[in-house]
Amino acid sequence: MGKHLTSRSEDFAKWYNELVIKSGLADHSGVRGCMVIKPYGWAIWEKMQSILDKKFKATGHQNAYFPLLIPKSYFNKEAQHVKGFAKEVAVVTHYRLKHDPKTNEIIVDPDAKLEEELIIRPTSETIIWSTYKNWIQSYRDLPLLINQWANVVRWEMRPRLFLRTTEFFWQEGHTAHATEQEAIEEAKLILGIYTDFLQDYVGISVSTGIKTDSEKFAGAINTYTLESVMQDGKALQLGTSHFLGQNFAKAFDVQYSNKEGKLEYVWATSWGVTTRMIGAMIMSHSDDDGLILPPLLAPIQVVIVPIYKDDETHSRINEKAEQIIKELEALDISVKYDNEDGQSPGWKFAEYELKGVPIRIAIGPKDLENREVEIARRDTKEKKNYPNTDIGNVIKDLLDEIQKKIFNSSKSFQQESTHEVDKFDDFKSLLNDKGGFISAHWDGTAETEEKIKNETKATIRYIPFNGKEEEGTCIYSGKKSKRRVIFAQAY
RNA sequence: CGGGGUGUAGCGCAGCCCGGUUAGCGCGCCUGCUUUGGGAGCAGGAAGUCGCGAGUUCGAAUCUCGCCACCCCGACCA
Incomplete structure (x- = not known):
């Protein structure tokens, strides 16, 4: 194991990569863009899952599971949706391998071609809505509030550990409602759950708003x-919640009878957060010595390192450590006693700093003597x-404080x-300098948005909710504008 | 898909240009002793289809051709 990480100031991307691998969160795998999530990394995801899962269930959602493979024809039904995902879906065309007698190699059996090709889900709207068609007949079946925990595949050109991998894990919620208002409320409710989770547990400050038409989900109304802004000044999207209107209901013909016995299309939402949150957590908090994990998600919250010279001291330290472990476990604090004698205390200190364990307790002869x-x-x-x-209790309070x-x-x-920026020159120099969110006026057209993107690589991250009305002129076109939007260069 | 890079022990690398002992170094691993308050020291030891396939040659990690994979940087995306 290398002693030092590349520093953030030297090369942020390299720092991030080394950190993910050296801290034991994940590894590259034999397939480009696919990563192995190691136990330490998966433990974080499990914590994220269990917290979110409780929040979903507390708001009336149920978990279910829909298949990984989706008939290609399902995918065709919602025009915008296909268009958005077509470039990145993996397709299953065959169902068997065979031995090639000539080369003695395993090859795809050309006789085992599928009649209808299957796509590997990049998201599940299509298979879910083709199923909901059968589940929903009456207003009594609504609202339908389903979530699934699953992996999805999007063929990425440029993968990055946790932030953008070809296969990733997420949860995807898919709900159906009787009214437009109720669906919009659902989408906003979930956005609130995500916000609370990210801020209270992941410890990341997030801003919320609405995507522009060019940035919104393929098939969504909104x-x-x-x-959030990462330490290098680039923005990262941490989650999305979509109001789908009746687009999927119409594409998959999902109608219900209302109380008057009339058929109506249902209103839909979908929403998701992914293992990307782990990447965001790393990029938001960590430093040049390693990870800094928020206590509420840290797989190990406290590590105890003994320091001793002789067996007698060692056994007294063990005794003391056991007492502390009991105390901590009684308070539901996860603790590891690293009593391996293969490494020096100094080595262990550095190792647990790399791994981001929030609190370290060291016990040595001096401490025994001073009862500390x-x-x-x-x-x-x-x-x-x-x-x-x-x-x-000292530790408990300290964890809260951290x-x-x-x-x-x-x-x-x-x-x-x-x-806040009002001149395009300032806009550009700010992007070159430190990045971050730039609040600026925009004329509301996709053309301007596109031009700004081409010139600066900055995109509109979101249009703030309840943005105050403010007369101004578009930073690029000079046309009139009524509110500011948030621009940034993003991951 | 374009540009760049890499592939040699579990990990990180040197060797390759200019072919020739038994392929080397650091970390890690095993054994023993000494150590232990910020990545310990000494001694001994195990571990390699040199990415794959052809070719040139008396001889290839090294030269030639082909293939494969991964990483990084750009265009698309949670």
């Missing part, structure tokens, strides 16, 4: 988004000695990274 322990927090690198008494501190840093960073 896409609500959550966005040394407690070090990962986020600030601060070290302090605490007396033996009531260590559990969680808050991480979020507050993210919040102030996001505020510092947001700038």
Whole structure:
């Protein structure tokens, strides 16, 4: 294992890559764009899943599972949807391999060609709506509130660990409602759940708003988004919640009888967050020494490192460590006692900093003598000695404090990274300089949006909700504008 | 898909230009002793189809041709 990471200032992309791999979250695999998520990384995802899952269930959603493979014809039905995803779907064309007698190699059996090709889901709207058609007949069947935890495949040209992989994990919610209003409320409810989750648990400050037509989900009427600024000044979309209108209902003919016995198309939403959140968490909080994990998602919240010279001291430390472990476990704090004797304490310190364990407790001869322990927090690198008494509660409070501190840093960073700009020259120089969110006037046309993108690589990340009415002129075209939108260069 | 790079021990690399001992170094691993408050030291040891396939040659990690894979940078995307 290399001793040092590339620093963020030297090469942010390299820092990120090394960090993901060296901290043991994930590995590259034999297939381009597909990654192996290792136990330490998967443990974080499991925590994310269980927290979100509870929130979904608390708001009336149920989990179900729909198939990975979707007949190509289903995919055809909603025009915008096909158009949006066509470029990146993987297609299954055959169902068998055979031995080639000539080369003695395994080849695709040409006789096993599928009559109808199957696509590997890039998202599940089509298969779900073709199923909902049979599930929904009456207003009594509504609302239908389903979520699934699944993997999807989108053939990516330029993959990046966690941020953009060809296969990724996510949850996708798909709901059907009797009224437009109710569907919009659902999409916003979920956006609120995502916001709370990202801020309270992942510790990332997010901003929300509506996507422009060119950035919205293929097949949606409106896409609500959550966005944040990473440490390098680039923006990242962390999740989306879509109001789908009646587009899929009409494409798949999903109608219900209302109380008056008249047939009406249902109103739909879909929404998702992915393993990308892990990448965002890394890029938001971590430093040149390694990960900084928010306590509420850290697989290990506290690590105890013993320091000893002789067996007698060692066994006294073990005793003390056991006491602390009991105290912490009683408070539901996850703790690891690293009592391996293969590595020096210094090695362990560096290792757990790399892995982002929020709190480290060191116990050595001095501490035994003074009836203390040394407690070090990962986020600030601060070290302090605490007396033996009531260590559990000290740690508990410290974990809370770290969680808050991480979020507050993210919040102030996001505020510092947001700038109002009125001149296109300033807009461009700001992008070159530090990036971040740029709040600027836009004339509302797709043409201007496109031109700005081509010239600066910045896109409109979102149109803020309740953006205050403000007379102004478009930063690019000089035409009249009534509100500011948020631009950024994005991942 | 374009440009660049890499492929040699579990990991990171050198060797290749200019072919020739038994393919080397660091980390890790195993054994032993000494160590342990910020990535420990010494001694000994195990571990390699040199990405794959052809070719040139007395001889190929090294030269030639072909193939494959991955990474990085750009255009598309959660």
